[in-house]
Amino acid sequence: MNRPHARFDRGQTDDLMAFLAASPSPYHAVANAAARLEKAGFEEVAETDSWDASTGGKYVLRGGALIAWYVPEGAVSHTPFKIVGAHTDSPNLRVKPIPDSGSHGWRQVAVEIYGGPLLNSWLDRDLGLSGRLTLRDGTTRLVNVDRPLLRVPQLAIHLDRSVHTDGLKLDKQRHLQPVWGLGDAHEGDLVRFLEQELGLAAGEVTGWDLMTHSVEPPSYLGRDNEFVAGPRMDNLLSVHAGAAALAATASDALDFIPVLAAFDHEENGSQSDTGADGPLLGGILERSVFARGGSYEDRARAFAGTVCLSSDTGHAVHPNYAERHDPTHHPRINGGPILKVNVNNRYATDGSGRAVFAAACERAGVSFQSFVSNNAMPCGTTIGPITAARHGIKTVDIGVAILSMHSAREMCGAEDPVLLTNALASFLES
Structure with a gap:
């Protein structure tokens, strides 16, 4: 198929920064991705x-997850899928069911640790509050208090002289509770504050899924602006690239169905109705097959021909800790997307998967890098192995190399989001 390749430029990085700033929670991320689609x-x-069997672009939203796909003219019931997989959640501090707390004249918000954040990165940082409110009538409203509202104050060096010899030690229960006011804590204070922020009547909010976020906006960094610093690159960078690639390549000239699957809850195991280990993706793909008059046999044929690129951030070689990386695998910032390999199936890539990604990158004119963990270091994982095992589809783990993964503020190369998007677009249209 000889279609012109959809190409992205540095404007893609500018748009990524806007997307990161506007997406402080998974719920905002899927709403913003849906708006682009x-x-x-x-x-x-x-x-x-x-x-029904109608063609064109469609998407489903469920909480913090989005599944989008494009059915081209001429698609039959056993037409296979090409999937870009990603996740919308990031490690952070999330508000507890009884949020109002405090002591010694300080009003605080009770939070629980979500995922595996670098805890020290949340200290002495101006934090906003965002997420989803559920109203008495069952509807939901997004909320984003994107101004300095909370702060987790670090203990002064004068009160902990051992920090230089023993290192910083944080108790997750006692030391990570942010302050947000003075006086005695009163039940319902935080929820009433949010009702006022949205112009809602008192008592209208009956449920909430709330989290903190750094209010410092993304920015270019470096002598030549060759880096980007910002929040939630793990893994909104991939969500943004996947949405852009899908929107650009959706076409009736395709002989497969391109899909974006952006899941929630990857950072805590993916086991939820909106996670990769839940039924959401499989159910939607099956319904697409059946809506086009397909049988279980057609579903099996479609899944057998399906390929998924699981896109998530990975580790660039750190100049101060190079010994933590495999000595022959040093992914570099702005060196192009990474292909992740782990023979113990923490990543789903095998040799044939490598060939799929190599072909997409070659067509896009994009160089890629290989990533493997140091044998002496535990390897992380992604939605890739889960997707492969749950649905029986070929899956390849890829991503962008970054520094400060799981920090409140991470860092990538300014060119890498463009290179990833071009590679994903090549995969979806080839």
Whole structure:
């Protein structure tokens, strides 16, 4: 198929920075990705409605997850899928069910640790509050207090002289509770504050999924602006690239169905109705097959021909800790996307998967790098092995190399988001 390749430039990085700033929670991330897809002609479909065989771009939203796909003209019931997988959640501090706490004249917000954040990166940082509110009538509202509201104050050096000899030691229960006011804590204070922020009547909010975020905006960094510093690159960088690639490559000239699968809850195991280890993706792909008149046999044929690129951030070689990396695998910032390999299946890539990604990169004119963990260091994992095992589809783990992963503020190369998006677009259109 000889279609012109969709190419992205440095403006993609500018748009990524805007996306990061506007997406402090998974719920905001999927809303913003959906808005970009709608601009490209995609339409939301409800899971509770009956689906038909209509063609074109469609997407489903469920909480902090988004599944979007494009059915080209001429697609048959056993047409295979090409999937870009990613996740919308990032490690942070999340508000507890009884949020109002405090002591010694300080009003605080009770938080729980979500995922595996670098705890010290949340100290002495101006924090906002964002997420989803559920109202008495069952509807939901997004909330984003994107101004300095909370802070986790670090203990002064004068009160902990041992920090230089013994290192910083943080108790997750006692030392990470942010302050946000003076006086005695009163039940309902935080929820009433948020109701006022949104112009809601008192008592209208009956449920919440809230989290903190750094209010410092993303920015270019470096002598020549060759870096980007910002929050939630793990893994909104991939969500943003996947949405851009899908919007740009959706076409009736395709002989497969391109898909973006952006899941929630990857940072704590993916086991939820919106996580990669849940039924969401499989159910939607199956309904797409059946809506086009397919049988279980057609579903099996479609899945057998399906390929997924699981895109997540990985570790660039750190100049101060190079010994922590494998000595022959040193992914570099702005060196192009990385191909992740682990023979113990912490990543899903095998040799044939490497060939798929290599072909996409070659067509896009993008160089890629290989990543493998140091044998003496535990290897992380992604949605890749989960997707492969749960659905029986070929899956390849890729991503962008960054520094400060799981910090409140991470760092990538300014060129790498462009290179990743071009590689994903090549994969989806080839």
